[in-house]
């Protein structure tokens with residue numbers, strides 16, 4: 783039996799986050815384990831905050847996994863920022879962030895910095 787050491791590469795916010803990272807790693811051929819998933823079943827009546835899912839990978843995959851996790855989180859934050867909705871102060875309609883002007887009344891979003899809104 784070969785002695786395989788595993789290392790914690792990431793501590794997730796919740797199970798969704800952990801599954802997301804595991805998926806990212808799996809796509810690159812890295813087998814990752816979520817530690818905390820099974821623990822959650824054992825101590826299922828504890829508040830979720832007690833069990834932080836952690837991502838473990840083999841030592842040999844650690845360096846690459848660390849980079850992938852970092853890239854994935856950066857991308858995730860970028861997308862989250864893009865998804866941010868804004869509410870039109872003129873008509874009250876909700877717009878997704880890719881609209882620079884309100885789809886409903888064509889007014890500019892005053893809550894976001896715009897290069898042509900101020901003189």
Ligand SMILES: [Zn+2]
Pocket residue numbers: 870871872873874875884885886887888889
């Ligand atoms: Zn509007």
